[in-house]
Amino acid sequence: MERVTLVISGTSGVQYGLRLLERLLAQGCNVDLLIEPQAEPFINAETDHHIPAYFQAQEDWVKRRYGFAKGIVKLYAQDDWFCPATQGDTAAKKMVVCPASGGILAAFAHGIAHTPTERAGEVALKEKNTFIVVPRESPYSTIHLENMLALSKAGCSVVPASPSFQRCPHSADELVDNLVDKVIRQLNLS
Numbered sequence: 001m002e003r004v005t006l007v008i009s010g011t012s013g014v015q016y017g018l019r020l021l022e023r024l025l026a027q028g029c030n031v032d033l034l035i036e037p038q039a040e041p042f043i044n045a046e047t048d049h050h051i052p053a054y055f056q057a058q059e060d061w062v063k064r065r066y067g068f069a070k071g072i073v074k075l076y077a078q079d080d081w082f083c084p085a086t087q088g089d090t091a092a093k094k095m096v097v098c099p100a101s102g103g104i105l106a107a108f109a110h111g112i113a114h115t116p117t118e119r120a121g122e123v124a125l126k127e128k129n130t131f132i133v134v135p136r137e138s139p140y141s142t143i144h145l146e147n148m149l150a151l152s153k154a155g156c157s158v159v160p161a162s163p164s165f166q167r168c169p170h171s172a173d174e175l176v177d178n179l180v181d182k183v184i185r186q187l188n189l190s
């Protein structure tokens with residue numbers, strides 16, 4: 001079974017991360033899930049989902065929504081420094097941050113590891129694991145672009161949340177899926 005660390009960070013575009021989670025689970029992946037504190041208001045504001053604020057309630061929410069999927073998802077708390085993703089020998093070999101805030105890109109690009117998620121990025125880079133970030137910002141500042149360049153040079157794939165129109169999408173869901181397809185290709189999953 002493929003194992004993937006998925007981080008949903010606190011920026012607009014959380015529907016990309018939630019759809020990616022569904023798609024990974026549908027194809028039988030094991031997902032180590034980290035939801036950043038700032039992601040919760042975006043999930044509640046931008047999607048039809050209502051994620052609770054507290055970890056145990058969030059775990060129940062994840063179990064209710066994804067407990068019957070083909071793959072297995074395990075949610076880790078935002079202060080869980082001993083979650084698998086924070087150590088090289090236990091981290092999944094593939095990690096994706098979708099969507100990725102400008103703030104989290106800056107932390108990854110500069111080796112800042114003040115939270116378990118930032119540490120997970122540091123681990124993905126030092127272990128040279130498959131590492132994908134999906135920034136959602138427009139326009140990009142010079143700082144964003146420099147941080148993305150640094151990450152790209154360090155082996156990370158930068159997949160901006162700019163969905164394509166080549167397949168003539170008829171709905172926002174199709175646009176989301178087009179972007180998620182790109183991420184799944186970068187993860188080398190069918």
Ligand SMILES: Cc1cc2nc3c(=O)[nH]c(=O)nc-3n(C[C@H](O)[C@H](O)[C@H](O)COP(=O)(O)O)c2cc1C
Binds near residue numbers: 036104
């Ligand atoms: C209303 C609002 C919208 C935002 N939209 C974005 C965005 O589209 N992209 C982005 O990178 N950051 C955006 N931010 C900033 C992030 O939410 C902020 O940097 C946050 O600290 C990220 O936290 P995290 O990296 O720990 O998840 C937005 C903030 C607010 C308040």
